[in-house]
Amino acid sequence: MKHKLLTMLLAIVAAFCLCLGLAACGGNGPDTGGSQTGQGGNGPGDSSGGTETENPGGGGTGGGTHAAEYFQVDETNHWKICTDCGEKFSEGKHNFNSDNTCETCGYSTIYSKGLQYSHNIITDTYTVSGIGTATDTELIIPAYYEGKAVASIRDDAFKNCWEVKLISVKIPDGVTSIGSSAFMGCTNLESVEIPNSVISIGQGAFQECTALASVKIPDGVTSIENGTFQECRNLTSIEIPNGVTSIGGGAFASCSKLRTIVIPDSVIAIGSNAFRATAYYNNDSNWDSNGMLYYGNFLIGASGTLSGAYTIKPNTKLIAGSVFSWCEQLTSIEIPDSVVTIGESAFYHCSELKSVTIGKGVTSIGMAAFHWCDKLQKVIISDLAAWCNIEFEYASNPLINHAHLYLGAEKVNELVIPDEVTEIKKDAFYNCDWLTSVTLHSGMTIREEAFQNCTGLTDIHFKGTVEEWQVLEEASDWNWNYNTGNYTVTCTNGTVKKNGPITYF
Numbered sequence: 001m002k003h004k005l006l007t008m009l010l011a012i013v014a015a016f017c018l019c020l021g022l023a024a025c026g027g028n029g030p031d032t033g034g035s036q037t038g039q040g041g042n043g044p045g046d047s048s049g050g051t052e053t054e055n056p057g058g059g060g061t062g063g064g065t066h067a068a069e070y071f072q073v074d075e076t077n078h079w080k081i082c083t084d085c086g087e088k089f090s091e092g093k094h095n096f097n098s099d100n101t102c103e104t105c106g107y108s109t110i111y112s113k114g115l116q117y118s119h120n121i122i123t124d125t126y127t128v129s130g131i132g133t134a135t136d137t138e139l140i141i142p143a144y145y146e147g148k149a150v151a152s153i154r155d156d157a158f159k160n161c162w163e164v165k166l167i168s169v170k171i172p173d174g175v176t177s178i179g180s181s182a183f184m185g186c187t188n189l190e191s192v193e194i195p196n197s198v199i200s201i202g203q204g205a206f207q208e209c210t211a212l213a214s215v216k217i218p219d220g221v222t223s224i225e226n227g228t229f230q231e232c233r234n235l236t237s238i239e240i241p242n243g244v245t246s247i248g249g250g251a252f253a254s255c256s257k258l259r260t261i262v263i264p265d266s267v268i269a270i271g272s273n274a275f276r277a278t279a280y281y282n283n284d285s286n287w288d289s290n291g292m293l294y295y296g297n298f299l300i301g302a303s304g305t306l307s308g309a310y311t312i313k314p315n316t317k318l319i320a321g322s323v324f325s326w327c328e329q330l331t332s333i334e335i336p337d338s339v340v341t342i343g344e345s346a347f348y349h350c351s352e353l354k355s356v357t358i359g360k361g362v363t364s365i366g367m368a369a370f371h372w373c374d375k376l377q378k379v380i381i382s383d384l385a386a387w388c389n390i391e392f393e394y395a396s397n398p399l400i401n402h403a404h405l406y407l408g409a410e411k412v413n414e415l416v417i418p419d420e421v422t423e424i425k426k427d428a429f430y431n432c433d434w435l436t437s438v439t440l441h442s443g444m445t446i447r448e449e450a451f452q453n454c455t456g457l458t459d460i461h462f463k464g465t466v467e468e469w470q471v472l473e474e475a476s477d478w479n480w481n482y483n484t485g486n487y488t489v490t491c492t493n494g495t496v497k498k499n500g501p502i503t504y505f
């Protein structure tokens, strides 16, 4: 009995250690058995390169691996400090290649002196924050400052840098982010080397780098932000890496020499004017006979003179932001099922637009997409479940123009939410003042303002009990029913008035 208790206690202690990650660091645990070379010592045996770091998924559970993202350095050595246990590991001498750069840690003896830095306490790394007293026009940012890794370039770091007319910039491997406007207005900058470690490039980072002739965007970047390369007037081609999902507004606008653009399939959203006034955009032969500009499956432009009804080409994947804005002679638009995203302001101020058909593939509609479409009467959909699942950004639902919803040819009067719907998204039926009755079911939630201003809504048929209705109300956002009619919910075992009493059958 006593023995059993002891084993149990030991088991608990062991589990506790595991939770704290103690066992993983191989400190004092009895069962390490790994390839550690004792406590404080980081002996010569380390050069074997055996126990590296960020790969805990190795063999067994007691693998004995430390964790640290960055090396620290001095002039001769590099090492890491475990973020879990504070032990020094992976120490070794720099192995310099012909570029005087250590193959292991990236430390180099050749770099620009005098840059300004700030220390990041949480990651114990440095951020380049400005030109400081540096004078190199061919700037080489070091991988380390005061022995610690340089991990980012701050917002505005070299913005409008007049002290030094930068011609080229080499960013070291290890830097993960380039801040907003970091190189904005560096008008002499002809080339920039961005390492593969960079995964984020901020808004306007290279805006107005008018001399920049080419740039390789690293593969780890997943979005091109607003205005990032705007007015890079010397850029002739750009390859957006596969993995990028969105291209921000104006990202390449006014790159007047940009004629070769590679947009990967991974892109699902393009902001307003992303490619406006590029050489591609300005070339009339790229526009079709209807006055539309497609780039592969991406619809990126429409001429303002488009009139009457228009059907977007089959297989089109997205409608970029502002494409049809101010098309004041457009009366009806058909969006095929292949389209996933309708960009911000896509149909802004289409003042004669009366009918819009939205395919069942649409999952998001950008801000103000149908703003000022005052004459919109018909919103035609084919799949109500798909409609309930659309992410509507602020004021983007075409129904807010008091348009009527149609399921195919049929005008919807009594709305029956399909059983497979588990969530009605924000704004889904906003301003449907024609709606009098809706059928809902248990096990679903309703997001904010989904039925806002449905002032005629007086009947809710609920496929569930009064108790299940209370669960739905509890799970839903408080203002899902803002400014509806004073409805009665008919449940299987009773009725519930809006904000009112319950009557059981």
Ligand SMILES: [Zn+2]
Residues within 6 Å of the ligand: 024, 025, 026, 065, 066, 067, 082, 083, 084, 085, 086, 087
């Ligand atoms: Zn450790």
Ligand SMILES: [Zn+2]
Residues within 6 Å of the ligand: 077, 078, 093, 094, 095, 102, 103, 104, 105, 106, 107
């Ligand atoms: Zn090194």
